[in-house]
Amino acid sequence: MNIEKKQLLLISNNAKFVTEIKEGLSLHFEINVVNGIHSGYHTALGLLPDIILLDHPSLDSKSFKNLANFKSTHFLNKCWLIMYAEESSRRTVEKSYSGITDEIFYSSTEPSLLAGKIIKRVYSNFSLTNYWKDSFMGLFNLLANPVVLLEQDNIIQMNDAFKQTFKVESTDGIKLTDFVKCENKAKVKESLRNFARGKHMKAVTRTVLRLKNDKVRNAKISFSKLDKMINGQYIMMIHFSEEVELVTENIGTNSSIVENCFEDNARIADFSFTKREKEIIQLLCKGYKTKEISETLFISPKTIEKHRANIIKRTNSETILESIIYAISHNLIDLQVA
Structure with missing residues (x-):
């Protein structure tokens, strides 16, 4: 072994x-x-x-x-x-x-x-690391922040705060990437595998998480290994208030692999629509069809469909309705104009 x-x-x-x-x-x-x-x-x-x-x-x-x-x-x-x-x-x-x-x-x-x-x-x-693991697990469900115990990408235990926030009851088949609104989930999984195998004990970063009610929220998250002797297991704590520090930066060796990956995920949401995209979304909010948008903006239906496809892709959505919900929840369009 x-x-x-x-x-x-x-x-x-x-x-x-x-x-x-x-x-x-x-x-x-x-x-x-x-x-x-x-x-x-x-x-x-x-x-x-x-x-x-x-x-x-x-x-x-x-x-x-x-x-x-x-x-x-x-x-x-x-x-x-x-x-x-x-x-x-x-x-x-x-x-x-x-x-x-x-x-x-x-x-x-x-x-x-x-x-x-x-x-x-x-x-x-x-074993110092066993001491910290035993101490943490004893307080697991008392923590107000959502916390999960992970084995690479798999969630193997979650506290009550996580269940309430993400509306889940069981860990069966649940993966961390189910809650990551990311264009490239494979990159997230690979970074977690590298973190699990590596020597670093923690990573603290910001990202965007997807809740079960189809909302997305900016979050600060910290990953921390509890036991150097158990390969692949670590905890993740989530905090939705950016003012609060979860882990002192001076404590523990720090992994840039996880940080960079999840910050990339956060930047997916960090953009503004073009002026034309905003106009199209605002008209869609009013219930306009493609032909009506074409007549209003004096552009061809084919161009409008291209804009719609870009909006869906850039917001990592499956439908234009999801994109509109995303734009509203992130204050990316002016509803008064719409």
Whole structure:
């Protein structure tokens, strides 16, 4: 079975130690290396690693005054914070850092043995990502925003707010692309597959969603993986108020694949009709037939049919009536003139 790697952040300024840790852990971990505690803290916020390993002897002692920030930060307090220190400094290290680290190893433990202990720790009874998944699923139906649990394009669980907003009761056969008003749904499905397989933990973007009552709404949506060990599963949260931020931009690695795709979808609705198209839609709202529009605008019926076809295509509709509803709901025509 292909098990996805865990995340380890190594904070060290010792090239030899870094090499030894990578040799022992690279098969089990994606390893990111920084050379200072300050930069390590900001990297950790973006990475949300399972393990943070501090190489005490190689770091500036003054920087350790900020070490408590790791465990006091909500998104990092479940990371396993490990310190590696010299045996000769055991008493000082224990006194200073035992209360703000999860575990301390000393130089009497060779780096190869340290690697084995870390592997045992993270795969036996510890998983940061499982913690967040369990926490989220416990609050799933209490959230006021529409939220779904996805497996690539398939909706496998939805909360009450999603059911009410999109007028659905069952997940049977329901896909996310059923609610995406997009000219190219295949592109959406492919971007979600790439996101599910990729290393990024989140994507936040804007798009246009289609509700079951044939209305379309602009939305801000966030995708977030809950467990790096489960391929293809992630959540999607929807917010119809553009002023509210769903996910802090500094939290989690960010996927541009999903963002670009759904922003393309949003731009499908971001246009204005030509002057002639508006005239035709306004006359259609009055009940004019093709021949009557032709006589009013002094253009041929064939040209009018061409305009009608363009209006239907540009609004991603199936009939001219759907296009008119779309134009009205997006304030793309002046009803007083119509």
